[in-house]
Amino acid sequence: MRTIGVLTSGGDAPGMNAAIRAVVRTGIANGLRVMGIQRGYSGLMNGEIFEMTRSSVSDIIQRGGTILKSARSAEFRTPEGRKKAYNVLKVFGIEGLVVIGGDGSFTGAKLLSDEWDIKTVGIPGTIDNDLAYTDYTIGFDTAVNTVLDAINKLRDTSTSHERVSVVEVMGRHCGDIALYAGLAGGAESIIIPEEDYNFDELCKTIIEGKVKGKLHNLILLAEGIGGAEELAKKIEEVTGIESRATVLGHIQRGGSPTAFDRILASRLGARAVELLLEGKSKRVVGIRDNKIVDFDITEALEMEKRRDDHKKLYELSKILGY
Ligand SMILES: Nc1ncnc2c1ncn2[C@@H]1O[C@H](COP(=O)(O)OP(=O)(O)O)[C@@H](O)[C@H]1O
Ligand SMILES: O=P(O)(O)OC[C@H]1O[C@](O)(COP(=O)(O)O)[C@@H](O)[C@@H]1O
Numbered sequence: 001m002r003t004i005g006v007l008t009s010g011g012d013a014p015g016m017n018a019a020i021r022a023v024v025r026t027g028i029a030n031g032l033r034v035m036g037i038q039r040g041y042s043g044l045m046n047g048e049i050f051e052m053t054r055s056s057v058s059d060i061i062q063r064g065g066t067i068l069k070s071a072r073s074a075e076f077r078t079p080e081g082r083k084k085a086y087n088v089l090k091v092f093g094i095e096g097l098v099v100i101g102g103d104g105s106f107t108g109a110k111l112l113s114d115e116w117d118i119k120t121v122g123i124p125g126t127i128d129n130d131l132a133y134t135d136y137t138i139g140f141d142t143a144v145n146t147v148l149d150a151i152n153k154l155r156d157t158s159t160s161h162e163r164v165s166v167v168e169v170m171g172r173h174c175g176d177i178a179l180y181a182g183l184a185g186g187a188e189s190i191i192i193p194e195e196d197y198n199f200d201e202l203c204k205t206i207i208e209g210k211v212k213g214k215l216h217n218l219i220l221l222a223e224g225i226g227g228a229e230e231l232a233k234k235i236e237e238v239t240g241i242e243s244r245a246t247v248l249g250h251i252q253r254g255g256s257p258t259a260f261d262r263i264l265a266s267r268l269g270a271r272a273v274e275l276l277l278e279g280k281s282k283r284v285v286g287i288r289d290n291k292i293v294d295f296d297i298t299e300a301l302e303m304e305k306r307r308d309d310h311k312k313l314y315e316l317s318k319i320l321g322y
Contacts, residue, residue: 001032001095001096001119001276001277001279002032002033002093002095003032003033003034003035003092003093003094003095003096004023004027004032004033004034004035004094004095004096004097004098004273004276005034005035005036005037005044005049005089005092005094005096005097005098006020006023006024006034006035006036006037006052006068006097006098006100007036007037007038007040007041007043007044007068007097007098007099007100008020008040008066008068008069008070008100008101008125009040009041009070009071009072009099009100009101009102009104009105009108010040010070010072010101010102010104010105010125010126011070011102011126011127011128011253012064012065012066012070012125012139012253013125013126013127013137013138013139013140013142013143013253014064014065014127014138014139014142014143014253014254014255014256014257014258014261015125015138015139015142015257015261015262015264015265016065016066016068016070016100016125016138016139016265017057017060017061017063017064017065017066017067017257017265018060018061018138018257018261018262018265018266018269019100019123019125019138019265019266019268019269020036020057020060020066020067020068020100020269021057021060021061021266021269022265022266022267022268022269022270022273023098023100023123023269023270023272023273024036024052024053024054024056024057025054025057026269026270026273026274027273028053028054030273030277032273032277033051033093034051034052035049035050035051035052035092035094036049036050036051036052036056036067036068037049037068037097038050038068038069039068039069039070039071040069040070040071040072040073040101040105041071041073041075041076041081041085041105041108042071042072042073042075042076043068043069043071044076044085044088044089045073045075045076045081045084045085045088046088047088047091047092049088049092049094061262062256062257062262063256064142064253064254064255064256064257065254066100070101072104076108077108079115082108082111082112082115082116083115083116085112086112086115086116086117086118089116089118094118095118095119096118096119096120096121096276096281097109097112097118097119097120097121098120098121098122098123098269098272098273098276099120099121099122099123100122100123100125100138101122101123101124101125101126102124102125102126102128102130102131102137103130103131103301105122106122106284106297106300106301107297107301109121109122109282109297110282110297110298113281113282114282118281119276119279119280119281119282120281120282120283120297121272121275121276121280121281121283121284121285121294122272122283122284122285122297123138123265123268123269123272123284123285124137124138124268124284124285124286125137125138125139125265126138126139126140127139127140127142127143127170127171127177127252127253128140128170128171128172128174128176128177129171129174129176129177130171130172130173130174130176131284131286131300131301132300132303132304132305132306133284133286133288133293133295133299133300133301133303134284134286134287134288134293135286135287135288135289136260136264136287138257138261138264138265138268139253139257139261140176140177140180140261141257141258141260141261141264142255142256142257142258142261143170143177143252143253144177144180144181144184145258146248146251146252146254146255147167147169147177147181147185147220147248147252148181148184148185150167150246150248150251151167151181151182151185151187151218151220152185154167154218154246155185155186155216155218158215158216158217158218158244159215159216161242162215162216162241162242163216163217163241163242163243163244164206164216164217164219164232164235164236164239164241164242164243164244165216165217165218165219165243165244165246166219166221166228166231166232166235166243166244166245166246167187167218167219167220167221167228167245167246167248168221168222168223168227168228168245168246168247168248169181169220169221169222169223169248169252170223170248170249170252170253171192171222171223171224172223172224173193173224174193174194174222174305175190175191175192175193175194175195175222176310177222177252178190178191178192178220178221178222179192179220179310179313179314179317180313181220182218182220182317182321183313183316183317183320183321185218185220186218186320186321187218187219187220187317187321188205188206188209188214188217188218188219188321188322189202189205189206189217189218189219189220189321190219190220190314190317190318190321191219191220191221191222191225192222192225192314193222193224193225194305194307194310194314195311195314197225199234199238202219202235203235203238203239205322206235206239206241207239207241209322210239210241217241218321219231219235227245227247228245228246228247229245229247231245232244232245264287267287267292268285268286268287268292271285271292271294272285275294280294282296282297282298283295283296283297284296284297284300286300
């Protein structure tokens with residue numbers, strides 16, 4: 001293998017730049033030409049490609065976002081779109097492609113390798129932590145810390161006004177951001193898609209908390225379950241306690257990555273290049289029990305989250321936050 005490409009796809013995540021840096025520098029250290037592909041699969045189909053040097057990735061390890069830009073492309077979901085992408089890869093002599101993204105991006109990579117002679121390796125870059133094969137995705141730790149910072153501030157004002165504070169966080173179908181930030185921030189209640197929740201029980205907990213002398217009540221709500229505004233309004237109606245909603249939104253996707261995310265991204269980026277050098281394809285890299293691992297893309301996407309560990313954290317948050 002002489003030339004590889006790297007792109008970022010789907011929702012961006014803090015730490016993607018550190019992963020790009022690791023791919024570029026590991027590639028060059030191993031005698032490869034490394035091409036940067038802009039705007040994900042969309043830029044790939046349009047030939048938005050340039051050669052990267054060691055200095056192309058200088059001064060980016062601390063930056064959020066992705067210097068390669070990210071995009072979502074409907075055209076790449078079609079066989080015609082992927083044929084177009086392959087033709088562009090051929091023109092640039094790219095034999096191996098590193099895709100930094102989430103499950104959708106990995107599915108796209110797998111299809112591209114199934115249909116055309118191109119080797120692909122995926123690196124998990126998404127704040128959601130919704131990929132079961134890896135304990136952590138790049139960006140998750142930073143997002144949790146961003147939420148934690150917000151919770152600390154909301155706690156101050158909630159306490160002053162003796163209010164309920166409902167905080168809605170990202171995560172599509174995965175409650176990890178809400179769970180980890182809620183546990184770390186001492187939230188009274190955490191509402192996530194993986195665990196049943198009962199509105200009457202929630203109100204009972206809030207009223208009991210008030211009776212016990214709690215000055216605030218912090219509720220972490222994962223997006224997708226229902227809006228924070230609506231929930232805060234209903235809580236106020238039923239409990240009679242003033243309630244406010246905060247939707248953190250895209251704030252969670254930005255910011256300087258934590259040390260954890262930078263180190264994870266550096267390790268995964270280097271391993272992705274090694275796999276291509278070993279001639280591997282349709283693989284994804286990840287971390288399990290602090291060891292870098294890799295799996296076949298299909299196998300990885302079919303895995304289920306380790307529910308026991310998740311459940312334990314959820315139960316702990318209930319005992320500690322109540
Ligand atoms: N089933 C699919 N087949 C082919 N390409 C896909 C598929 N799913 C997603 N992709 C490509 O990957 C891009 C990113 O996927 P998306 O689901 O938006 O983000 P993520 O990779 O973070 O899950 C999509 O815009 C599309 O171009
Ligand atoms: O930036 P957009 O298009 O509004 O997407 C928002 C979604 O992207 C995410 O931040 C990350 O999702 P992906 O990494 O799977 O693309 C979700 O948590 C959120 O629901």
